[in-house]
Amino acid sequence: MQEPRTLNDSPLQFDLLWEGQDTRARVGIIHTPHGDVSTPAFCPVGTQATVKTLSPRELVELDARMILGNTYHLYLRPGADIIARLGGLHRFMGWERAILTDSGGFQVFSLQGLRKLDDEGVTFRSHIDGSEHRFTPELVIEIQEKLGSDIAMVLDECPDPLDYDYNREALRRTHLWAERCLRAHSRADQALFGIVQGGIFEDLRAESARVLTGMDFDGYAIGGLSVGEPKEDMLRILEHTVPLLPREKPRYLMGVGSPEDLLECIDRGIDLFDCVLPTRLARNGAVLTPTGRLNLRNARYKEDPTPIQEGCRCYTCQHFSRAYLRHLIISKETLGIRLTTIHNVHFMLQLTRDIRRALLEGHFGEFKAAFLANYRPADPLAREKNLQARRRLLRGE
Amino acid sequence: MQEPRTLNDSPLQFDLLWEGQDTRARVGIIHTPHGDVSTPAFCPVGTQATVKTLSPRELVELDARMILGNTYHLYLRPGADIIARLGGLHRFMGWERAILTDSGGFQVFSLQGLRKLDDEGVTFRSHIDGSEHRFTPELVIEIQEKLGSDIAMVLDECPDPLDYDYNREALRRTHLWAERCLRAHSRADQALFGIVQGGIFEDLRAESARVLTGMDFDGYAIGGLSVGEPKEDMLRILEHTVPLLPREKPRYLMGVGSPEDLLECIDRGIDLFDCVLPTRLARNGAVLTPTGRLNLRNARYKEDPTPIQEGCRCYTCQHFSRAYLRHLIISKETLGIRLTTIHNVHFMLQLTRDIRRALLEGHFGEFKAAFLANYRPADPLAREKNLQARRRLLRGE
Numbered sequence: 001m002q003e004p005r006t007l008n009d010s011p012l013q014f015d016l017l018w019e020g021q022d023t024r025a026r027v028g029i030i031h032t033p034h035g036d037v038s039t040p041a042f043c044p045v046g047t048q049a050t051v052k053t054l055s056p057r058e059l060v061e062l063d064a065r066m067i068l069g070n071t072y073h074l075y076l077r078p079g080a081d082i083i084a085r086l087g088g089l090h091r092f093m094g095w096e097r098a099i100l101t102d103s104g105g106f107q108v109f110s111l112q113g114l115r116k117l118d119d120e121g122v123t124f125r126s127h128i129d130g131s132e133h134r135f136t137p138e139l140v141i142e143i144q145e146k147l148g149s150d151i152a153m154v155l156d157e158c159p160d161p162l163d164y165d166y167n168r169e170a171l172r173r174t175h176l177w178a179e180r181c182l183r184a185h186s187r188a189d190q191a192l193f194g195i196v197q198g199g200i201f202e203d204l205r206a207e208s209a210r211v212l213t214g215m216d217f218d219g220y221a222i223g224g225l226s227v228g229e230p231k232e233d234m235l236r237i238l239e240h241t242v243p244l245l246p247r248e249k250p251r252y253l254m255g256v257g258s259p260e261d262l263l264e265c266i267d268r269g270i271d272l273f274d275c276v277l278p279t280r281l282a283r284n285g286a287v288l289t290p291t292g293r294l295n296l297r298n299a300r301y302k303e304d305p306t307p308i309q310e311g312c313r314c315y316t317c318q319h320f321s322r323a324y325l326r327h328l329i330i331s332k333e334t335l336g337i338r339l340t341t342i343h344n345v346h347f348m349l350q351l352t353r354d355i356r357r358a359l360l361e362g363h364f365g366e367f368k369a370a371f372l373a374n375y376r377p378a379d380p381l382a383r384e385k386n387l388q389a390r391r392r393l394l395r396g397e
Numbered sequence: 398m399q400e401p402r403t404l405n406d407s408p409l410q411f412d413l414l415w416e417g418q419d420t421r422a423r424v425g426i427i428h429t430p431h432g433d434v435s436t437p438a439f440c441p442v443g444t445q446a447t448v449k450t451l452s453p454r455e456l457v458e459l460d461a462r463m464i465l466g467n468t469y470h471l472y473l474r475p476g477a478d479i480i481a482r483l484g485g486l487h488r489f490m491g492w493e494r495a496i497l498t499d500s501g502g503f504q505v506f507s508l509q510g511l512r513k514l515d516d517e518g519v520t521f522r523s524h525i526d527g528s529e530h531r532f533t534p535e536l537v538i539e540i541q542e543k544l545g546s547d548i549a550m551v552l553d554e555c556p557d558p559l560d561y562d563y564n565r566e567a568l569r570r571t572h573l574w575a576e577r578c579l580r581a582h583s584r585a586d587q588a589l590f591g592i593v594q595g596g597i598f599e600d601l602r603a604e605s606a607r608v609l610t611g612m613d614f615d616g617y618a619i620g621g622l623s624v625g626e627p628k629e630d631m632l633r634i635l636e637h638t639v640p641l642l643p644r645e646k647p648r649y650l651m652g653v654g655s656p657e658d659l660l661e662c663i664d665r666g667i668d669l670f671d672c673v674l675p676t677r678l679a680r681n682g683a684v685l686t687p688t689g690r691l692n693l694r695n696a697r698y699k700e701d702p703t704p705i706q707e708g709c710r711c712y713t714c715q716h717f718s719r720a721y722l723r724h725l726i727i728s729k730e731t732l733g734i735r736l737t738t739i740h741n742v743h744f745m746l747q748l749t750r751d752i753r754r755a756l757l758e759g760h761f762g763e764f765k766a767a768f769l770a771n772y773r774p775a776d777p778l779a780r781e782k783n784l785q786a787r788r789r790l791l792r793g794e
Contacts, residue, residue, distance in 0.1 A: 048724070048725075048728045048730055049721070049724065049725075050725060050730050050732045052730065052731065052732075053731045053732060053735070054732070055712075055732065055735070055736070056716070057712070077724065077727065077728055078699070078720070078723075078724040078727075082699065082700055082720065085700060086700065086702055086718060086720055086721070087702075092718070092720075092721055092724075093721060094716040094717055094721070302475070302479065303479055303482060303483065305483055305484075315452075315454070319453070319454075319491040320491055321483060321489070323475070323479065323483055323489075324446070324483070324489055324490060324491070326475075327445075327446065327474065327475040327489075328445075328446075328447060330474065330475075331445045331474055333445055333447050333449065334449065334450045334731050334734065334735070335447045335449075335450060335451070335452065337731065338450070338452070338731070338735075339452070
């Protein structure tokens, strides 16, 4: 077993370029073996070695700097060994920029067929064919090293965020697994992030931050948020937890989020985000605009000659009308999802670029206020329903 | 009612650059209001105002010069009036190059719910919602003028190609409708092609060619082939019919075809083709190569690091392995269909470019022999099954 790495070994340099006075927001650059990622940054999600419907070339044009790959999915299909033999995930999917992989923990704990959980690992059934598999901290590190992502994540237990006793017990295991992941990790060109857990409970979050920052991770994620808890709890926990993380390392909020979430969470000191929102919305016919979401299935767009968003510089808005996009969506043409995905991913990436500039130019407060005044968030009931569904998954219902 | 146009009015100039001695093949350029189309040419099919999965930009990169739009589909959804109000089909779909529209006849005659057919027109039910509609020669011209395609087609009756009596009766109506289409057609920036019918019967084809070439069309299509008849019949009818068409006008074989069909039909004097084959194959996981079709679902490609086709210059072959494409297809990821569609469309377009060069350089015979020696056509049984299905549709079964 290897010795834990020292700080100087880190394959990931994080330059902190700017820190706020009235905000915990900061601006930085993460230098990875596959290029620089300006922060705050939003990572589109490429679950199965593809950001759904988009080509790598389109992602480069959108100037995505880092995407997320899902260890659970890639482990099951096509398998980490195949990807390794084909040169690693970057080469396999033709993506030359940075990749972050999750540990698979969230997917496994969201599965119906969770079989057995003990300190050694977790046994689960594949959603594809029902076959039984077991993840251990060592195995998820091995898989991620085979994938060759720039940033790997530790295996963590993902409990219902509102259940204190479960979170308390899970924390012990999460910390044990974090330690084992760190020891197992050996790939010198791959960073490893710890994940702070503890649900919506400040004492548990504090304990988790204390234990994990005592280990030498290259960055810290906050897990177990935006998984069913009220939004006030999410923001409260961020306010409580972020100050406990080391200033000089990147902070990553997993699975978040919406445009309004990004503003609030960047304001509270988060550097890095990933979320399926822009790609998933597109598959439902919905697009993001500065005034909120539009659903292009709506008959009102049937003859609308305007782009999704006036002034938007994405390929979709430069070339196509809402009427055309609606026609494609109603006609179940793939190009409709592709073009709305391009716009939605552009929207999220442009938002982070705009936030970064506002921070550097010293008017983030005004920018945030103006954006939120203009932006009508998604129906709170729909949001609630969505979060409850995620929470039920984590409870195994 | 307007007077038929004279030759000089034609919005479409066809320059014949080269004609063969040992072959009926020729090389030319069709000048359209939306750019030049070098012939022989293959038109990808954009049924619902999109060549399935591809963006207009990708089609330009593939150097497609003309695509086909389906009048039947666009009339039903989103409707010709909407497209007209949005600036016509080119602008609606963001395609600045040439478009050919069919008349909708083939689709209508393939529908189960054909209601009524008389000399005035044909009544049918929408495949989308079962609503009743009626196409007349005048209406299909009006629709195509609203769409604003560069080349419009006359309404024709599409019978089972093996039924002599039906073809004989249908021919009378097809010719009547051709005349009415020509009279109804008024758009000065749109060409109109007649369609020679007559099934597999040489006397009927001769009669159809005689009647239609007596009318002033800008080009001539041969319809009712590759719809269920044996391949020998298709080639025999081409050999018989092409010499009856005017040398100075483009000849278009509708709905054809496979790589081997293109070679045989170009050899017999055809200039223009359209076919869903490259896009449809891609949706089934199949790709075209110089040695025949491959189905990427096959487990043998699971770890294959090579591109679909060594040396191919398409985006897909330049960046992605068979193993990655197989993974996308097996995982039902849209990008898999997109990337294989890019390759398949490139394959067909490159084949026509290679044929054109071989013709101009005087070695078409060798090129054709070498290609056919190397290329294993699709399973004849599968082909037969496919054609029989099309034939049953035309018999209303």
